[in-house]
Structures are given as structure tokens and as C-alpha cells.
Amino acid sequence: MTDFSPRHPPSRGLFDRHLPLRQAHAALRAQGVDPFNICFDTILSPTEARLAGRRVIMLGSNNYLGLTFDAEAVEAGVASLRTRGTGTTGSRIANGSFEAHLALERALARFYGRRHAMVFTTGYQANLGVLSSVVGRGDHLLLDRDSHASLYDGARLGHARVVRFRHNDPEHLRRRLARLEGAPGAKLIVVEGLYSMIGDVAPLREIAAVKREMGAYLLVDEAHSMGVLGARGRGLAEAAGVEADVDFVVGTFSKSLGAIGGFCVSDLDGFEVMRVTCRPYMFTASLPPAVAASTVAALGRMEAQPELRGRLMANARRLYHGLKALGFSVGPTPGPIVAVATPDPPSAVALWNQLLAQGVYLNLALPPATPNGQSLLRGSVTALHTEAQIDHVLAVFDAAATALGLLGNGAARLAARSA
Structure with a gap:
């Protein structure tokens, strides 16, 4: 009989270094439902789902415009699925592009008024690809401290020197750039239009002024602001009136457009070289044509x-001001991301479980993944939530937090404010 036991057993397990995280996750599970392993029975609509046999209000989907069930987008995807199949089975550089990919890039270039557009399989890969391709060794990447993980990972992949500046602090950015004056290499500033944890927006007009003064380039990640901000929904750069100062716009289809994928648009000469230098583009299977087709329809x-943006912001204000009136600590401004800060992780987990038990699903965000180590309950409003749904969410928040001793008589305060 063959003996397969190792002659020299490993000194430790490969996952031993993650033991503290495993223990923390086990502690979360011990308090109730595992918040990082939710499995819905079915998604009923952009605003409701069935979970463990019960209907819940969806307040954690990033489905800002509610287009995941849009009839035209669904039909475009179904028609493409029937005629073009389920996938491309390879990258565009190896297997070629489908007409759906080219149609999507043309639609994005037209929408943003740019000469170039490049589509990626995910928004995460768009940031990996762009940051690792447009700057490299000898260049400098000026990165907002609270940037998304994909921006940090793209910065590491690209080998440029990373210089962080304080969150939403244009003056600190200017001082950082001033210290690089005379240094060789390009300087690329990277910010987000709307930050995904607490929903605050960048002071983009001031950042664009610093960019012009210091001779840098500027990239804006509009993942959460596309379809939300601006007269045409082009994001914060449009809303702030500084589109001409933005050299690269990156974003995703997995928020306002209800699909999956990422993109970058630009007017810079030489942009198309990224198709043969950008590894996350070159070595990843391309978007299924059905997804590309549904995204073109959703963009249309x-x-x-445009009234969807109006309804979205009205719903966002209703939830934001309602939570604030109840006594919750919320972000600096109302918007589609409404985050509630709690005193500590145990409080956040307990409140999250209480909300879920009463039919409200939203995101639990804990340190170290949150700004300044905050423990957050993160809600995402859609254009299709009804006033009745939002009012029900407020009532559930009030009852759950009061029962846990996190609030006093919030209902009385809300009633007084309404009066």
C-alpha cells in the first residue's frame, strides 16, 4: 500500500497568517447571519428580494437607477444571447472583438464626448489596467488616501511611485506636487467622483485647478457617480464643470447600468496603445456579448x-434626512449612498442583524476596509424605491436601534420634525 504522507510536513499551514481574520469572521457568524455570505432565494425587483423565505427591502445593491430589470436592456441581452452565444471564451487580443464590444465602446465615446473608449470585463480590471499602463517606473501617482482597493492594486501593479494625499484635501495635494517639482516622470492625480463608503464627493473643481497649476494629469473614477451626477449623468466632472480638465474617466457598468464591466474614456493621443500594453485587458476573457448589448441598451x-436621477436624489434625501432626524450619524451630504456610523463593530453587527430580521437588507462595512476605522451600515438608494418603502426602512431603523440602546425615542423626534 502506497504511503502518501509527507516526508517533511510543512512547518505551518498556508492560511495560518489569516487566523485573526478567520476568528473575527467566526465571531460575526456567532452573532447571527453571516453578513459576508448572504444568498438570496430570488431577486424580485430592483427594490425587493426573497431571503430565507421572507421578503426584504433591498437597500444594498448599488442599483441606483433600477435598470437591472429594464425591459429594453433585458431584451437586448436575451437577443444577443440567442444570436451570439453565452461568451467569448477568450480575450479580445487573442479571440477578436465582437460587434457588441465595438458598439459599446462607440456608445461610451459618444456619451462622454471623447475620442477613445476602452471596455474591460470588470470595473476592478479597468482600474488595474489603466493605472498599470499609463504610468510606470519613474512616474508619480498622486492617490487620495480613501481610494478604492482597485485603485491601490492598480497602483502597485504599475510600479509608479505612489504619493498619497489627505482625503478630499486639494491643498495637501498641491503641497505634495510642489515637492515633486522638477522631478522627472509624469504626475497622475487619481480621485473618485463619489466615494463608495460614506458617499462623499471630491472637491473636483479645486483639484482640477491644482492639476492645471502643477502640470499634472487627472483621472476620475466615476464608478458611483455615473448616471447619478451631472445634467446628462456623466458624473462629477460634468456636475463640477471641469470635464476638459479630466484626462481619463474610468467607471463601471455594475452600478447605474445594472450589468457588469468597466471602461475608460479619454481624448489623449496614443490612448489606443493600451490595447497591446494593458495586461488586465490583454489576458482576460472579454465581456459576453449579451452583457455588452444590455449595457448599450441601459445607457440609452x-x-x-433623466427623470430617474431626479427620483433617485429625492429618495436619497428622504432617507438621509429621515435618518439624521432620528439621531443617526450619517455622511456629509445626501446622495445615493447613505451610510450610518455606529459606535463600534459589535454595535454595527447587532444593528445589521436586527434590520435584516425585520426585512431590511443593506451592507455591513467594518474596519480596516472603512475610512478612519468607522463601523458602518451602508445603504444604497435606487430611483425605484417608493416613499412607503423608505418610510418603512426609517421605522425599522428607529425600532432596531432603540431596542439596542443606540438611540432614545427616535420616533418622537422624527414626528416632531415632520410636524
Whole structure:
């Protein structure tokens, strides 16, 4: 009989270094439902789902315009699925592009008024690809401290020197750039339009002024602000009136457009070289054509229905001001991301479980993944939430937090404010 036991057993397990995280995760599970392993029975609509046999209000989907069930987008995807199949089975550089990919890039370039557009399989890969391709060794990457993980990972992949500046602090950015004056290499500033944890926006007009003064380039990640901000939904750069100062716009289809994928648009000469230098583009299977087709349709719907942005922001204000009136600590401004800060992780986990038990699903965000080590409950409002749904969410928040001793008589305060 063959003996397969190792002659020299490993000194430790490969996952031993993650033991503290495993223990923390086990402690979360011990308090109730595992917040990082939710499995819905079915998604009923952009605003409701069934979970463990019960209907819940969806307040954690990033489905800002509610387009995941849009009839035109669904039909475009179904038609493409029937005629072009389920996937491409390879990258565009190896297996070629489908017409759907080119149609999507043309639609994005037209929408943003840019000469170039490049589509990636995910928004995460868009940031990996762009940051690792446009700057490299000898260059400098000026990165907002609270940037998304994909931006940090793209910075590491690209080998440029990373210089962090304080979150939303244009003056600190200017001082950082001033210290690099005369240094060789390009300087690329990277910010987000709307930050995904607490929903604050960048002071983009001031950052653009620093960019012009210091002779840098500027990239804006509009993942959460596309379809949300600006007269045409082009994001914060449009809303702030500084689109001409933004050299690269990156974003995703997995928020306002209800699909998956990422993109970059630009007017810079030489942009197309990224198709043969950008590893996350070159060595990843391309978007299924059905996804590309549904995204083109969703983009058209977003342009044709600007009233969706109005409804979204009205719903966001209703939830934001309602939570604030109840006594919750929320972000600096109302918007589609409404985050509630709690005193500590145990409080956040307990409140999250209470909300879920009463039919409200939203995101639990804990340190170290949060700004300044905050423990957050992160809600995402959609254009299709009803006033009744939002009011029900407020009532559930009030009851759950009061029962846990996190609030006093919040209902009385809300009633007084409404009066």
C-alpha cells in the first residue's frame, strides 16, 4: 500500500497568517447571519428580494437607477444571447472583438464626448489596467488616501511611485506636487467622483485647478457617480464643470447600468496603445456579448430618462434626512449612498442583524476596509424605491436601534420634525 504522507510536513499551514481574520469572521457568524455570505432565494425587483423565505427591502445593491430589470436592456441581452452565444471564451487580443464590444465602446465615446473608449470585463480590471499602463517606473501617482482597493492594486501593479494625499484635501495635494517639482516622470492625480463608503464627493473643481497649476494629469473614477451626477449623468466632472480638465474617466457598468464591466474614456493621443500594453485587458476573457448589448441598451435608457436621477436624489434625501432626524450619524451630504456610523463593530453587527430580521437588507462595512476605522451600515438608494418603502426602512431603523440602546425615542423626534 502506497504511503502518501509527507516526508517533511510543512512547518505551518498556508492560511495560518489569516487566523485573526478567520476568528473575527467566526465571531460575526456567532452573532447571527453571516453578513459576508448572504444568498438570496430570488431577486424580485430592483427594490425587493426573497431571503430565507421572507421578503426584504433591498437597500444594498448599488442599483441606483433600477435598470437591472429594464425591459429594453433585458431584451437586448436575451437577443444577443440567442444570436451570439453565452461568451467569448477568450480575450479580445487573442479571440477578436465582437460587434457588441465595438458598439459599446462607440456608445461610451459618444456619451462622454471623447475620442477613445476602452471596455474591460470588470470595473476592478479597468482600474488595474489603466493605472498599470499609463504610468510606470519613474512616474508619480498622486492617490487620495480613501481610494478604492482597485485603485491601490492598480497602483502597485504599475510600479509608479505612489504619493498619497489627505482625503478630499486639494491643498495637501498641491503641497505634495510642489515637492515633486522638477522631478522627472509624469504626475497622475487619481480621485473618485463619489466615494463608495460614506458617499462623499471630491472637491473636483479645486483639484482640477491644482492639476492645471502643477502640470499634472487627472483621472476620475466615476464608478458611483455615473448616471447619478451631472445634467446628462456623466458624473462629477460634468456636475463640477471641469470635464476638459479630466484626462481619463474610468467607471463601471455594475452600478447605474445594472450589468457588469468597466471602461475608460479619454481624448489623449496614443490612448489606443493600451490595447497591446494593458495586461488586465490583454489576458482576460472579454465581456459576453449579451452583457455588452444590455449595457448599450441601459445607457440609452439612462439618457432617455433623466427623470430617474431626479427620483433617485429625492429618495436619497428622504432617507438621509429621515435618518439624521432620528439621531443617526450619517455622511456629509445626501446622495445615493447613505451610510450610518455606529459606535463600534459589535454595535454595527447587532444593528445589521436586527434590520435584516425585520426585512431590511443593506451592507455591513467594518474596519480596516472603512475610512478612519468607522463601523458602518451602508445603504444604497435606487430611483425605484417608493416613499412607503423608505418610510418603512426609517421605522425599522428607529425600532432596531432603540431596542439596542443606540438611540432614545427616535420616533418622537422624527414626528416632531415632520410636524
